Amino acid sequence: xxxxxxxxxxxxxPAAMILGDKASPEAIARVRKALGLDEPLPVxxxxxxxxxxxxxxxxxxxxxxxxSEEIRSALPATVELSLAAVLLAVVFGVGAGIISATRRYSxxxxxxxxxxxxxxxxxxxxxxxxxxxxxxxxLRWLPVSGRINVTLPFVPVSRFFxxxxxxxxxxxxxxxxxxxLALPAITLGTASMALIARMTRSSMLEVIQxxxxxxxxAKGLRERMVIMRHAxxxxxxxxxxxxxxxxxxxxxxxxxxxxxxxxxxxxKLLVDAVVxxxxxxxxxxxxxxxxxxxxxxxxxxxxxAYLDPRVRYA
Amino acid sequence: xxxxxxSSANRRVRPATLAWAGKDxxxxxxxxxxxxxxxxxxxxLGLFSLLLGVAVLAPLxxxxxxxxxxxxxxxxxxxxxxxxxxxxxxxxLLSRIIYGSRVSLVAGLAAMAVALCLGxxxxxxxxxxxxxxxxxxxxxxxxxxxxPGIILAIALMAALRPSLQNVIIALGVVATPxxxxxxxxxxxxxxxxxxxxxxxxxxxxxxxILAHYIMPNVMAxxxxxxxxxxGSAMLAEAGLSFLGLGVQPxxxxxxxxxxxxxxxxxxxxxxxxxxxxxxxxAVLSLNLLGDGLxxxxxxRLSEG
Numbered sequence: 001x002x003x004x005x006x007x008x009x010x011x012x013x014p015a016a017m018i019l020g021d022k023a024s025p026e027a028i029a030r031v032r033k034a035l036g037l038d039e040p041l042p043v044x045x046x047x048x049x050x051x052x053x054x055x056x057x058x059x060x061x062x063x064x065x066x067x068s069e070e071i072r073s074a075l076p077a078t079v080e081l082s083l084a085a086v087l088l089a090v091v092f093g094v095g096a097g098i099i100s101a102t103r104r105y106s107x108x109x110x111x112x113x114x115x116x117x118x119x120x121x122x123x124x125x126x127x128x129x130x131x132x133x134x135x136x137x138x139l140r141w142l143p144v145s146g147r148i149n150v151t152l153p154f155v156p157v158s159r160f161f162x163x164x165x166x167x168x169x170x171x172x173x174x175x176x177x178x179x180x181l182a183l184p185a186i187t188l189g190t191a192s193m194a195l196i197a198r199m200t201r202s203s204m205l206e207v208i209q210x211x212x213x214x215x216x217x218a219k220g221l222r223e224r225m226v227i228m229r230h231a232x233x234x235x236x237x238x239x240x241x242x243x244x245x246x247x248x249x250x251x252x253x254x255x256x257x258x259x260x261x262x263x264x265x266x267x268k269l270l271v272d273a274v275v276x277x278x279x280x281x282x283x284x285x286x287x288x289x290x291x292x293x294x295x296x297x298x299x300x301x302x303x304x305a306y307l308d309p310r311v312r313y314a
Numbered sequence: 315x316x317x318x319x320x321s322s323a324n325r326r327v328r329p330a331t332l333a334w335a336g337k338d339x340x341x342x343x344x345x346x347x348x349x350x351x352x353x354x355x356x357x358x359l360g361l362f363s364l365l366l367g368v369a370v371l372a373p374l375x376x377x378x379x380x381x382x383x384x385x386x387x388x389x390x391x392x393x394x395x396x397x398x399x400x401x402x403x404x405x406x407l408l409s410r411i412i413y414g415s416r417v418s419l420v421a422g423l424a425a426m427a428v429a430l431c432l433g434x435x436x437x438x439x440x441x442x443x444x445x446x447x448x449x450x451x452x453x454x455x456x457x458x459x460x461x462p463g464i465i466l467a468i469a470l471m472a473a474l475r476p477s478l479q480n481v482i483i484a485l486g487v488v489a490t491p492x493x494x495x496x497x498x499x500x501x502x503x504x505x506x507x508x509x510x511x512x513x514x515x516x517x518x519x520x521x522x523i524l525a526h527y528i529m530p531n532v533m534a535x536x537x538x539x540x541x542x543x544x545g546s547a548m549l550a551e552a553g554l555s556f557l558g559l560g561v562q563p564x565x566x567x568x569x570x571x572x573x574x575x576x577x578x579x580x581x582x583x584x585x586x587x588x589x590x591x592x593x594x595x596a597v598l599s600l601n602l603l604g605d606g607l608x609x610x611x612x613x614r615l616s617e618g
Contacts, residue, residue: 121598126590252462274472290460
């Protein structure tokens with residue numbers, strides 16, 4: 001169903017796109033035939049479907065290499081970036097949320113909630129450009145784009161640069177990777193961080209008012225213990241949902257972030273493929289992100305049962 | 315006999331509807347009273363009204379033609395002649411941002427309207443009627459929800475030609491399932507209430523029950539959703555235009571102005587700063603208003 005929708009949605013006029021504006025109609029027809037685009041849509045769909053179940057996404061119209069190959073080589077960069085962004089968002093979002101809730105109406109609370117509403121309202125690519133303008137262009141502290149300084153003596157094994165540099169003990173490469181990762185991860189993570197902070201705060205405030213928290217305080221437990229042990233565990237249940245949903249939407253946000261930072265992941269690949277009408281690559285990436293998105297949401301549901309024992313899946 | 319029945323039914327339906335309408339008026343009044351006390355939300359409303367005013371009055375208040383090029387004075391910093399400076403083709407940034415507000419606001423509001431109409435219709439009908447129609451529609455909504463929003467919008471824009479109209483369609487379609495599910499859930503819970511049963515008993519038709527008895531009770535979450543979603547649609551439009559998949563030159567939207575300024579981050583950072591600021595202010599105003607509306611419409615939520 002999903003695949004069919006994507007299939008119907010994506011076709012445009014790729015043959016003309018590949019050949020450029022001056023191509024003759026005959027040349028366009030020839031390319032269409034070579035790419036199998038001259039056949040009726042249902043026929044294309046059946047062929048696409050039967051290729052798909054064998055793991056064949058078709059060849060890229062532009063590079064002629066299998067689309068699955070292109071996507072596979074770009075995916076680790078996106079995963080690394082997204083995980084870094086989630087990590088940032090969870091650590092700072094949950095942290096700010098807890099402090100805000102425990103010191104309600106304090107200056108920290110007000111400042112961080114104003115910051116959160118700003119964070120939700122800012123376009124991520126604008127944050128990225130501002131960060132580049134400040135830290136990369138003006139101050140020259142951090143690199144403008146890319147994943148790593150290509151002149152470094154570093155041979156990636158798995159394309160997860162952080163893992164590779166850690167495993168090979170290459171400290172220079174690790175530091176350089178982190179320096180390249182910093183700005184894109186902040187850019188991608190800001191909106192999620194803001195949402196998570198708001199959610200943590202309101203959920204925490206709700207939990208703190210409940211009887212068992214009063215009870216815990218009455219027992220004479222230290223405030224730190226009450227908050228971290230008793231309140232946090234229940235407060236985090238709705239936060240887990242938000243984190244899960246955000247992780248999924250980061251896959252989408254990565255498109256803009258990767259474009260700005262020339263980050264060689266699937267987001268940038270998608271934009272390039274759309275511009276060049278490289279249908280197999282576009283289809284592959286859209287399907288892959290949908291698959292990951294659904295998987296992440298499934299994981300969140302399972303995590304729910306762990307966090308909240310009242311939830312049981314029959 | 316049947317004529318007598320329907321006329322007596324009509325007589326009885328009217329007072330009942332009036333009573334409900336009266337309750338609605340009262341409720342919207344209390345919402346307004348609550349909203350008026352919320353200074354932050356009022357600020358959001360004021361800010362958004364201001365932006366709407368700017369968009370409507372664009373030809374009157376913008377100092378230059380937004381597309382007039384003057385290559386001799388390109389990439390200028392802010393000056394008395396050009397308050398926000400000029401872009402790489404010497405076009406006045408302030409005028410472009412003022413005119414861009416039209417495109418950005420229209421895109422956000424129209425995408426919201428598309429999603430609202432489609433989503434409310436699908437949600438109300440699938441919540442009210444069961445069977446094959448419901449199953450097919452809800453599976454279609456689920457499959458739309460399987461994609462991250464911006465990815466689906468990009469895929470749709472790849473299939474359609476980049477233009478304002480298609481941006482609106484793409485963003486409207488992307489946001490539809492959220493409304494459909496929201497409305498369907500509310501309809502499912504409201505439809506079993508006694509007063510709906512009573513309306514059915516006195517002979518009100520499906521359309522009448524949906525429009526007069528069910529919908530007024532599901533409006534609150536829809537209004538909040540519409541406000542917040544207009545903001546996210548504007549963000550998405552800016553993103554698409556930034557990628558070159560939205561409105562096409564020379565028409566300016568805030569996203570495309572930002573993209574135009576991007577190569578000159580060092581020489582002219584303001585060309586990227588101001589359009590982004592405009593996007594942020596617009597989305598911020600809607601988020602503040604939406605948060606305020608949610609608190610005003612559902613006071614239980616604001617107690618926490």
